[in-house]
Amino acid sequence: MRNPLNKRFFRELKSEAGKYIVIFLFMVLVIGFVSGFLVASGSMVAAYEQGFEKYNIEDGNFSLAYEADDKLIATLEEEGVNIYENFYSDEEVDSGESTLRVYKNREEVNKICVMQGELPKTEKEIAIDRMYADNNSIEIGDVLVLEKKGYTVTGFVALSDYGALYSSQSDMMFDATKFGVAVVTDLSFDTLTKDSVNYCYSWTYTNPPENDNQAKEMSEDFLESLGKNAVVTGFVPEYLNQAINMAGEDMGSDKDIVTVFLYIVVMIIAFIFAITTGNTIAKEANVIGTLRASGYTRGEMVRHYLAMPVLVLLISAIIGNILGYTLFEGIAADMYYASFSLPTYEIIFNAEAFLLTTVVPVAIMIIINLVVLTVKLRLSPLKFIRRDLSTRKKKKAVKLNSKLSIMTRFRLRVLIQNMPNYLTIVLGIFFANVILLFGMAFPPLIENYGKSITENMICDYQYVLNAPVETEEESAEKFIAGSLNTLEGKLKSESVSLFGISEDSKYVDLDFDEDSVYISSALSEKFGVEKGDILTLKESYDVTEYEFRVKDVYYYPAGIAVFMSRDMYTSVFELEKGYFNGYLSDSEILDIDPMYISAEITEEDLTKVTRQMETSMGSLMDLLSVFGIVMFMLIIYLLSKIIIEKNAQSISMTKVLGYSDKEISSLYVLSTTIVTVASILLTLPLVDFIMSKLLPAVMSAYPGWLPYYVPFSAYIKIVVAGVVSYAVIAFLQYREVKKVSLNDALKNVE
Amino acid sequence: MFLEIKGIKKSFGENESKVQVLKGIDASLEKGEFCVLLGPSGSGKSTLLNIVGGIDNADEGYISVNGEKLVDMNEKNLTKYRRKHLGYIFQMYNLIPNLNIKENIEVGAYLSDNPLDIDDLLKTLGLYEHRHKLPNQLSGGQQQRTAIGRAIVKNPDILLCDEPTGALDYNTSKDILKLIEDVNKKYGTTVLMVTHNDAIKNMADRVITFRDGVIRKNYLNENKVTATELDW
Numbered sequence: 001m002r003n004p005l006n007k008r009f010f011r012e013l014k015s016e017a018g019k020y021i022v023i024f025l026f027m028v029l030v031i032g033f034v035s036g037f038l039v040a041s042g043s044m045v046a047a048y049e050q051g052f053e054k055y056n057i058e059d060g061n062f063s064l065a066y067e068a069d070d071k072l073i074a075t076l077e078e079e080g081v082n083i084y085e086n087f088y089s090d091e092e093v094d095s096g097e098s099t100l101r102v103y104k105n106r107e108e109v110n111k112i113c114v115m116q117g118e119l120p121k122t123e124k125e126i127a128i129d130r131m132y133a134d135n136n137s138i139e140i141g142d143v144l145v146l147e148k149k150g151y152t153v154t155g156f157v158a159l160s161d162y163g164a165l166y167s168s169q170s171d172m173m174f175d176a177t178k179f180g181v182a183v184v185t186d187l188s189f190d191t192l193t194k195d196s197v198n199y200c201y202s203w204t205y206t207n208p209p210e211n212d213n214q215a216k217e218m219s220e221d222f223l224e225s226l227g228k229n230a231v232v233t234g235f236v237p238e239y240l241n242q243a244i245n246m247a248g249e250d251m252g253s254d255k256d257i258v259t260v261f262l263y264i265v266v267m268i269i270a271f272i273f274a275i276t277t278g279n280t281i282a283k284e285a286n287v288i289g290t291l292r293a294s295g296y297t298r299g300e301m302v303r304h305y306l307a308m309p310v311l312v313l314l315i316s317a318i319i320g321n322i323l324g325y326t327l328f329e330g331i332a333a334d335m336y337y338a339s340f341s342l343p344t345y346e347i348i349f350n351a352e353a354f355l356l357t358t359v360v361p362v363a364i365m366i367i368i369n370l371v372v373l374t375v376k377l378r379l380s381p382l383k384f385i386r387r388d389l390s391t392r393k394k395k396k397a398v399k400l401n402s403k404l405s406i407m408t409r410f411r412l413r414v415l416i417q418n419m420p421n422y423l424t425i426v427l428g429i430f431f432a433n434v435i436l437l438f439g440m441a442f443p444p445l446i447e448n449y450g451k452s453i454t455e456n457m458i459c460d461y462q463y464v465l466n467a468p469v470e471t472e473e474e475s476a477e478k479f480i481a482g483s484l485n486t487l488e489g490k491l492k493s494e495s496v497s498l499f500g501i502s503e504d505s506k507y508v509d510l511d512f513d514e515d516s517v518y519i520s521s522a523l524s525e526k527f528g529v530e531k532g533d534i535l536t537l538k539e540s541y542d543v544t545e546y547e548f549r550v551k552d553v554y555y556y557p558a559g560i561a562v563f564m565s566r567d568m569y570t571s572v573f574e575l576e577k578g579y580f581n582g583y584l585s586d587s588e589i590l591d592i593d594p595m596y597i598s599a600e601i602t603e604e605d606l607t608k609v610t611r612q613m614e615t616s617m618g619s620l621m622d623l624l625s626v627f628g629i630v631m632f633m634l635i636i637y638l639l640s641k642i643i644i645e646k647n648a649q650s651i652s653m654t655k656v657l658g659y660s661d662k663e664i665s666s667l668y669v670l671s672t673t674i675v676t677v678a679s680i681l682l683t684l685p686l687v688d689f690i691m692s693k694l695l696p697a698v699m700s701a702y703p704g705w706l707p708y709y710v711p712f713s714a715y716i717k718i719v720v721a722g723v724v725s726y727a728v729i730a731f732l733q734y735r736e737v738k739k740v741s742l743n744d745a746l747k748n749v750e
Numbered sequence: 751m752f753l754e755i756k757g758i759k760k761s762f763g764e765n766e767s768k769v770q771v772l773k774g775i776d777a778s779l780e781k782g783e784f785c786v787l788l789g790p791s792g793s794g795k796s797t798l799l800n801i802v803g804g805i806d807n808a809d810e811g812y813i814s815v816n817g818e819k820l821v822d823m824n825e826k827n828l829t830k831y832r833r834k835h836l837g838y839i840f841q842m843y844n845l846i847p848n849l850n851i852k853e854n855i856e857v858g859a860y861l862s863d864n865p866l867d868i869d870d871l872l873k874t875l876g877l878y879e880h881r882h883k884l885p886n887q888l889s890g891g892q893q894q895r896t897a898i899g900r901a902i903v904k905n906p907d908i909l910l911c912d913e914p915t916g917a918l919d920y921n922t923s924k925d926i927l928k929l930i931e932d933v934n935k936k937y938g939t940t941v942l943m944v945t946h947n948d949a950i951k952n953m954a955d956r957v958i959t960f961r962d963g964v965i966r967k968n969y970l971n972e973n974k975v976t977a978t979e980l981d982w
Binding site for chain 1: 800803805806825826829830832833834836837838840842844845846847848849853856857858859860861900901904
């Protein structure tokens with residue numbers, strides 16, 4: 001015979017339809033989204049990892065000042081590598097709107113994945129990166145103007161060495177609107193201007209390294225040999241190449257974040273279920289006592305009350321997973337495609353996703369509820385029959401000051417009686433606030449970053465030259481641009497811009513001396529370097545180290561930078577006195593031949609991080625804000641509903657005594673209101689503190705620095721969103737109070 | 751001897767507030783005997799019933815059913831004992847509100863390897879037409895009949911009844927007593943019934959009266975009447 005108690009499940013579902021539907025839909029959406037995310041990222045990561053072999057991705061690339069001859073190539077290949085030409089040219093599109101890095105079609109290394117259309121076949125055709133095309137609304141068949149020549153777009157592609165469209169390794173972020181990659185025919189490439197060609201070569205090892213440590217050693221050996229034989233202008237081993245690795249690393253870290261997020265949600269839902277079940281047990285105490293007295297075991301009762309939460313979660317997980325594979329997988333993939341230039345992939349069944357979104361949440365639900373139920377049902381049958389559910393010997397009533405009005409004391413009693421519910425509300429609001437703060441503070445954080453970069457720019461134009469060329473431009477001021485790397489430590493080694501500033505500079509007003517430097521605020525905050533510290537940096541392409549004493553921190557949020565006088569620069573790097581290789585200027589310099597300009601840095605270059613983050617994360621942040629509010633409402637709705645249900649008899653009795661619905665609501669609903677509003681306000685500083693520690697920890701994995709900033713308006717928005725959503729819940733609670741019948745006072749009084 | 755109650759002592763509270771509810775109870779019942787425990791409130795009769803039912807412990811003494819001592823049983827075995835031997839009826843019916851009448855009885859049947867036929871039992875209880883109704887759609891008497899059905903469907907050896915008519919009117923109480931009497935006769939179930947209604951002693955085979963935690967009288971009722979003949 002099947003346990004007849006099981007017949008209660010369906011009826012319980014029906015009688016508490018509102019509650020279960022809300023939880024079910026919420027969990028389906030959360031699990032569906034997480035499952036979709038994991039399936040998409042799992043499939044994409046698999047495609048990405050297979051891509052290394054499938055597209056024969058390089059083990060590194062280097063750029064030379066001049067084209068290598070056959071002899072040099074042969075010498076280098078003696079080091080156990082195969083060298084491939086991978087020349088490119090950065091071309092302005094449509095008169096400077098954006099830049100396309102144009103390559104020849106690759107057939108041996110870093111092969112191309114055609115996402116749509118086809119590769120170019122004629123001299124006037126071009127295939128461009130899919131993401132760049134999306135961001136600039138370019139369609140197949142459109143004509144792009146490069147170097148005054150028109151090229152028809154024949155297809156959208158993903159270059160296997162540009163999963164993330166970084167134009168430079170020193171970029172904190174890529175900008176797939178202003179920068180993209182493209183492929184033209186060999187013939188077409190040769191007609192592009194020779195001056196802008198970058199002599200880039202890719203290499204692969206004949207015996208590939210087994211791990212990053214080995215890759216590091218091998219690349220250092222290779223660099224040493226390369227440096228002896230050629231003038232190296234760029235060198236990036238694959239394991240350090242952000243353009244190749246960023247997508248894979250990001251998808252990996254997203255998985256952890258999304259999974260942890262799911263588990264926190266499941267834990268909160270599990271606590272809500274535990275409180276609900278606790279309430280049911282209190283309501284059904286005499287029945288439980290009778291059943292136990294009749295011979296039902298404690299285990300049978302535990303299993304009975306455990307079944308419902310597990311069942312609801314299991315069904316949510318199964319349906320969520322189905323939606324994950326069908327609906328949400330596409331949404332998650334689109335989010336990745338909006339951020340990265342990934343090749344095509346096939347959906348693969350992800351056993352780990354099933355484990356993480358079904359088995360683990362169900363296990364969490366079982367463990368939390370099992371613990372709570374075991375404690376609750378530990379009492380003897382007699383205690384249940386007597387409705388004596390206190391686990392401790394005798395709970396003394398908390399003494400309240402009799403000078404307080406009876407209404408205040410009543411409210412305090414409601415608070416004390418429902419402490420577990422209110423604690424879960426506080427916890428839920430805390431977590432919802434974390435999500436809300438993330439969703440609402442991120443856009444202004446990015447905006448503030450962009451603004452502070454713009455406001456604190458050294459000048460409107462920075463020119464880095466190939467040769468020291470003079471200019472007539474009056475606002476131009478000579479400076480020296482260079483770069484070193486930080487040492488590998490807790491944080492990855494990253495590039496530091498060096499500025500050699502002229503004496504009495506009108507752009508950088510600092511009191512330089514001969515043996516100390518100023519560091520940018522970004523460098524100071526990220527690496528924790530302070531005034532008076534010794535900063536050690538190393539050459540990018542060899543092991544030479546330099547030590548600088550930090551005179552002070554200069555407020556410059558735009559980059560990881562070190563400022564020193566030109567004299568000190570020339571002395572440290574043994575350059576001739578008066579040397580310069582760039583100009584700082586507030587006006588565009590028009591009298592220098594572009595062939596002498598190796599880089600021109602404007603406001604647009606410095607703020608690309610903000611644009612890319614807005615493009616790739618804007619919709620996710622909106623989604624997070626909505627999710628935070630939904631979660632906030634759900635938690636308060638469920639827990640406040642329990643409080644009303646639990647007190648239905650007392651509410652009914654107060655109605656019998658002659659209290660109005662409004663007065664009763666002021667007793668029961670106001671208590672929840674006080675807890676909710678106090679929680680919103682009091683958890684915010686804690687949430688803010690956690691975020692101020694969390695965000696830098698997350699950001700430290702990326703090059704550059706994004707300072708933590710939350711405008712006061714974001715807190716106001718969170719409080720307003722919380723209060724307005726709570727007003728809806730308070731109204732629902734008021735309706736619940738109104739619904740309590742006068743008869744309840746007379747029913748079930750045993 | 752089927753049920754032996756030997757030297758049972760039980761107290762509640764500690765130190766100054768300690769109250770000895772049972773002060774050494776000795777009694778025995780034969781199988782199929784109908785025994786009424788009479789006494790005023792607080793005399794210890796419900797406490798004794800709960801100790802016999804294995805849902806409360808004695809401080810001293812023991813209960814033995816068919817030679818098996820409850821005191822030797824651990825929690826698991828006590829549950830088995832209740833499952834196998836006992837049916838419980840309380841003053842408040844303690845039915846499961848969201849199971850219908852038939853299902854509430856099935857809850858009892860589930861515990862037994864050899865339950866009574868549920869439909870037959872529903873007919874005997876006069877509940878067959880109401881079997882699809884929920885408890886709150888029934889009168890108090892009908893709910894108590896359901897509780898009796900749930901207790902006896904597993905065909906227990908002992909039926910423990912704690913004030914089964916305490917919340918019912920005169921006629922309904924007599925109906926319920928008649929039903930318990932029928933169960934006792936039909937199935938040979940040993941009945942141990944706690945009541946403070948003096949009239950009910952007349953339908954019992956044995957009457958035990960309590961006062962202040964001790965047995966005042968324990969005798970076989972030679973002038974036994976049927977439940978229908980009872981009056982109070």
